[in-house]
Amino acid sequence: MGIRRRAMLGRMLAALAALPLQAAGISGPSAREGGDDVVALGDTWVHLVDSVGSREGPTYLSLHENEQTAVAAARQVAERHGGRLMELRAQRKRLVTFMLAGTHYAFDPNRIFTSGGIARTLRRYGPYSPNAHAAVGQLAAAILARAAGRADAPLVAVHNNTAGDLSIASYRPGGTLHSEAAQVATSPARDPDDFFLVTESHVFERLRALSFNVALQSPTATDDGSLSVYCQGRLPYVNVEARFGHFAEQVRMLEAVHAALRVKG
Numbered sequence: 296m297g298i299r300r301r302a303m304l305g306r307m308l309a310a311l312a313a314l315p316l317q318a319a320g321i322s323g324p325s326a327r328e329g330g331d332d333v334v335a336l337g338d339t340w341v342h343l344v345d346s347v348g349s350r351e352g353p354t355y356l357s358l359h360e361n362e363q364t365a366v367a368a369a370r371q372v373a374e375r376h377g378g379r380l381m382e383l384r385a386q387r388k389r390l391v392t393f394m395l396a397g398t399h400y401a402f403d404p405n406r407i408f409t410s411g412g413i414a415r416t417l418r419r420y421g422p423y424s425p426n427a428h429a430a431v432g433q434l435a436a437a438i439l440a441r442a443a444g445r446a447d448a449p450l451v452a453v454h455n456n457t458a459g460d461l462s463i464a465s466y467r468p469g470g471t472l473h474s475e476a477a478q479v480a481t482s483p484a485r486d487p488d489d490f491f492l493v494t495e496s497h498v499f500e501r502l503r504a505l506s507f508n509v510a511l512q513s514p515t516a517t518d519d520g521s522l523s524v525y526c527q528g529r530l531p532y533v534n535v536e537a538r539f540g541h542f543a544e545q546v547r548m549l550e551a552v553h554a555a556l557r558v559k560g
């Protein structure tokens with residue numbers, strides 16, 4: 296079930312990237328077409344696409360395909376300041392669904408970076424089977440292999456949330472995620488829905504100094520299978536969360552990250 300990359304599928308196939316690979320006469324669980332990785336989960340093809348491809352600067356990563364404010368903001372910052380924008384593209388929704396051996400499965404693509412996380416997210420949204428687990432694990436491996444290509448390149452995940460849901464208040468005393476944070480800084484000047492989750496204290500300090508809302512993830516954060524937990528202690532990680540539609544603020548946040556990560560304290 297390993298990732299097979301076909302480096303030379305040709306320009307014609309790149310033009311057909313939006314079509315199922317079967318239509319182009321290609322079979323197998325995964326492939327590389329043009330510069331994209333394509334992973335098959337049963338009958339669903341998941342594309343990993345670099346829509347901005349600068350090799351300098353951070354890797355911006357969009358895992359929730361419905362969160363297009365984040366994608367637009369990351370695209371603008373990557374084009375303006377350098378960086379790579381990597382997008383998961385499947386069904387234009389938060390959850391990815393697939394049919395495998397006659398059974399319908401669903402999962403959250405930001406809960407698949409540990410084995411326990413894969414099992415929990417499959418069970419949360421539907422049935423579970425070892426074969427479905429293996430297929431989702433193959434996608435997680437492909438994302439990590441593609442996103443974490445350079446040890447010195449920070450990984451910047453971009454997300455959007457809705458009012459009244461996840462916010463910096465979730466990490467405050469009494470919040471549902473309070474035990475997941477080692478430190479929390481809040482700014483009355485900012486919307487609580489617009490905040491950073493980071494794994495390194497020097498990044499936390501720099502973003503706090505700029506009066507942003509920021510949570511420093513606890514080294515003992517619960518394993519929920521999210522990318523932030525996977526990255527803890529492995530590679531520099533920043534999650535840039537903004538409310539849907541807060542495009543200008545998410546651009547400001549991404550530019551602050553760009554500056555903070557360039558000069559390490």
Ligand SMILES: [Zn+2]
Nearest residue numbers: 359362454455
């Ligand atoms: Zn998200």
